[in-house]
Amino acid sequence: MREPTPTEALDLVGRYEAGHEIPERMRGDVRLLSTLLGRVLRESGTPGLYEDVERLRVATIQAYTDETPEAFARAEQIAQSFTTERADEVARAFTVYFHLANLAEEHQRVRVLRERDGRPEKEDATDSVAAAFVRLAAEVGDDTALERLRNLRFHPVFTAHPTEARRRAVSSSIRRVAGLLAEYEDSARDGADQRRAERRILAEIDLLWRTAPLRPQKPSPTDEVHTIMSVFDETLFTAVPKVYRRIDDALQGIAAGSRKPVVRPFVRVGSWVGGDRDGNPFVTAATTRKAAAIASEHVLLGLERAATRIGRTLTLDAVSTPPSAEVEALWRRLKDSDEDAAAEIAKRSPDEPHRRVLLLIARKIGATRTRDADLAYPDADALLADLALVQRSLVDARAPRHAYGELQSLIWQVQTYGFHLTELEVRQHSAVHRTVLAELDSGAPISEQTEEVLDVFRAIAHIQQRYGLRAAGRYIVSFTQSAADLDAVHRLARHAVGPSGTPPVLDVIPLFETFADLQAAPGILAEIVTHPAFAARLEETGRRLEVMLGYSDSSKDVGPVAANLALYEAQALIAAWAQDAGIELTLFHGRGGALGRGGGPANSAVLAQPPHSVDGRFKLTEQGEVIFARYGEPAIAMRHIDQVAAAVLLASSPSNEQRNSAAAERYADVAATMDRTSRARFFELVKAPGFAPWFATVTPMEEIGLLALGSRPARRGLSVESLEDLRAIPWVFAWTQARINLAGWFGLGTALDAVGDEARLRQAYRDWPLLRTLIDNVAMSLAKTDERIARRYLELGDRDDLAQLVLDEMALTRDWVVRITGGGELLANKPVLQRAVKLRSPYVDALSLLQLRALRALREAPQDAPADPELQRLLLLSVSGVAAGLQNTG
Template identity: 30%
Template structure:
């Protein structure tokens, strides 16, 4: 056996602690090697011997070996996911569901034990809206076909947990796993062409069709059961749809020229068709199950009349009655099915429902389900109503006729350019500067001007006309698809209140106001996205100026008196480094929360987090628990990007755990954050974080402002080669400019991860701590060590920095740096990185008190150790492949290079 794979598997075997006689990792390893024996015996021999060694290997054999190692990382992740699920089940089995962290049973139980009354818990659940938002950010390197293979392998592992199988049946399951791995090996790992937006939409909907249509409604039953268990004397919960999903896929126009108004239109119909097909299968299932004879249950007279009226309204009503004589539930559900078929057929043709025959909107279907449910309850079959009808009622109330709430995202540059053209068309002159008082005055004047009909702007450029068309599409499609088909308009790179007012004006031009003259209130929620550190620092001023506008106040009252603000983790990190970004994000949330209280408006935060640490990735429960006290009110949204989506939602058990973990953590913060001493602001802690942030920012900016930084990164990483992977439909840059500032955060993080510098997750932290200790000496160290124990934010930052440092390998980083042939560029930059790396390791251990990095994360260290040797081999091969590709441009080298990038991403668990 290969020492690489055997060691990795052996560690997982001991960690699994399996009591059923076999190791999942060992099983998957043996199956994979068996497949390779049949198809690529040379690769199998390499893996059994010494692992990868590129010397003397042809590009083809090297590519196939790297592909095998990437597949092993994927199989190892499946085994670990299966292990994690079994661990959670074991805890529940041994200690009870209420002792399982991240569950509503635990949160409500601990809240009740802490004296929080049932009424406050009920109010929190009734007032919060939680919405994970799936994005098409290009950080997912796995195709849907690959995801399906992974899911089937996972399910077969779950099947093997049962002791009921005979030896013959067990062999069949093992054969099925081997077959899936063989198909995985024979499936093309790389995307041959850049995906279309429509394919990205299908990728997002895959997770609903496989898991989320089931797991989200089941969440509500868990909440109700947990509440009833703690407060049996209280009336049962009647939960509104507090947990829904959003999406940017097909609506995110920020820098993606392929997302047009027409693409958004088609996306909405795709989303609608997905849930309608789901509802059709659910109704068919209900018809099959609800075979209740009229003589066996005394249905209320009103329901009998409703059934007859429904049968009379459709052409084949008589046939339905004859097919199900005396079975009233089946008859009524069959009528519902007929109506739904009309709606589905028109939706598949992208045509709105009519008043004849079909359902025009989800509320009509909810009324029908209510009627059946009420009839069963009144007839004495409440249990059946609860277990059969209520789950579907929940589905329709959650997913409605749109599956997701689609956000539209556009950037400030495009919005203001469109407004500038509108100004020229209206005034016949050049507009004033965007940042001038005259510009804001014009916006306010136009917003206050009655507008019975939208203006015609015949001279707009194609880009400006398309921007305006997108807003008009929102108004049109919200009527055709569902009243909740859209979530909000997200304005990227918001720098001022005037930027947001400009969006209000475009909404007015598109008929998205509540009144006929379009002066009273906007019906589309408009969300400023604050991404850079200067914008985060100016957040309070921007929001205060915005909310002072009477139109905005009236619009917010229509939207529940909530102003949502999106905060960006990726660009703030790119702007100021990891420590400074996290402190500025926390400060901005605390300041905006206080401002909202002063103004009588709830400020709700939409967290633009990615999967990697550098893009805001952190353990869900801990990240929410570290948010400023009282900062979660009204609603909570968070982006789910790329590999995070498949990691969380590709398997039903994991998906159920993740949606409960997120929602339970949010509710726990709402209930407890303002009671907890850990979140009470402490001046000395805030002062220390301000000092640490300032000096770490200075160190980070000193490196970033090197005039040669972009040249170094382009040479010393696969930054430019990222586009060859065809991960997403969106270009890697917002514009064609070739500057560091213009580079998107995803390829920025991607490049530093692939070349094993990983500096986006740690650079500057060491300098920040050392400067602090140089000034404050022993008292400063005592303070930071106390903060390490007591400040959730500081501890979260330090923990994630420490885990990131474990993935840095300076020897490999130096090899990548060697790709930069200009020593005058290479040596100062790499020298600064190496020095800061040594300093940061020293400072982190000084604060934690541990002799080695991440000593307190044994499971994380084991997980990483299982991958590092192979990852290191692949990274060193990637250096040589980059050199060869850039020299020759040979296709076989390109293929091996892209597989090495995929393999490194699989080992790291993320691309960007």
């Protein structure tokens, strides 16, 4: 097949991009950014780089659009023809392109959100908390709806699971480009300003191109803590109170901001970063202490700055806004403890009592941060009490808009984040606890591991004493298989402090991960609530209990279909048990970013949960690239929180619970057939002799361990002879990189085929939220696969039987998903998502071909020869690029 002429190539690319209905302004952003990248490649790349990038780009678009073997072979030949050094540059160029394309798409989302803010009447009834409240009130009455709104809780927990392939330096550069793109748009009416903005974007893209895309070494747990802090500093600290404000504005109308808000703070942010030590030897008790200290430093600095800013603007004189007696007394107390500062403030603001008090409060927050014992607040409640005095005084002085304006936002921030910012959670494997207890019971000398485990409990006690009980106290037990696994935590806490010490206050959370553990969960819970220490804590909390469900290991255990059905069944049984036992249950969902790990749109997943399993409370893990996709930009973060919280509010509505309950009963036979047949098909693959080493051969699983993604090791052991010790993250990540995405869909085609009744399955897709969510997620997963590229990866192994099994199931699943969802192709019923996937796919193909070239060469090298470092680097560059292109990778 001949190579197209430059004119033909330009026409091909133009037709391809025009064939997808990209909003005009987004098309302009992509055109601007890609044109500037082209200039950078010409100016800063080696001679001929731009032309080589274009050759491969045109070839992969041609191969994607006409799907002929000849077109695909030509794209392969071009990728193969590059020297390793040139392939390295080309991979970097495509990766930078993805970063810029993702940025343009994000910019368009922000644009749409801002336009929607001006048209609230267009909002969907399930799309915001305010609209969801109106719908709920229509079903249960205003009083009940208001009570549920006030008890609403959304609790994302940020983890350090390593699926974010970008360096922090790269992420920072992308954020700067985003800001400059907004400036460029704002300066559209001034040609000189726009040229200056374009020049600065060009310089930033040049910097992005020149920045090494791979981390030179794995980040430490402390590095990961600092990375997460950037999300709070740049987004969440200010975005969360804006969410509350938006809801209150919608519910109270023109009275909003002039009277007490209806909404209560419903967001709580957790973190495993610096606390999750399950299989990560680099997370120590010292790390946990440091993580808490870093988080507290960030939130106190934020509160200090906010209080100072608000105080400076509160220029209300004593005549128009007289202070209450309580505020006058507060001024005297604050003045007595900080005399010099009080004298200076009083001199500048002699007749502005509320301003004077708030500026001294800001000083007191600063003293808390610097640990000035004479001036510091003892805890966040003491700060809230002072702010409440100021607020009441303003209300009494007939200045309610100042009482419930910016001051209310500060109060919301303190209520949400306290002095700790994140509620740090500790996680450890049940087997470690059993080993340590056995050693302690034997009376043998204490080993280094045992001392470290005990020191973790001392660290939790220290954090609670210094930052408050909310700062730490949740202790998650991985692979909980018995009530004794949970009781072990309380026993170890007592060992840690000795007979005369006071153990930390602990909420012990079981994590049920495997298929068998999920089935055993209700029985284990029924037993543990009778254990004295567990029962005592249950009574202290008003019989509140958290139970965590693992999505990733259950999916690796029995396949994605059976795992989803088992998770639903486990939730239903646990929720029913909790209701009977009078327990307020919060289910903690260990969802990952990838579809094979329970990923996908969180709000639709919430609405598909069993009756009584949500009840206004939703907690889930957020990780890797998903953290920055959902919370890295303020407008998107606000929208995500609002959408998920709306779903949480509506999940317990009578209509939603009745729909889910009725569908589960009506399609119980379908579920049973799908469970049985999908598991059998999955086992046919993963239990085949030699499957594990074959998997390691046909995917870059081994090489992913070389990528400095995070501090956490890729697997618990050293062997790839068994999947037992392989973590779910590389299991999913490796299949994704091979463009197979097997962890997200394998077995569904066989399951649907076993049911066989297409009309009934179509009806089930419409009526049964669980099936619809499962099929929609599989459709997205399959849309990101590529059968031709998948075949090339599968050819790296010597097992045609396993390769054919994968390809047959892929084809069968694709066929059934298209038939059930309609439209003739994947994602036809989700055009915006389909457009995003299709626009990226040819460019991902280019990186996949470069990755295949490197992987094939590494596999063909003699086993006893050292790996070629240039090939390894090319492979890792392509891994980073594919992750950027596919987005939800792990």
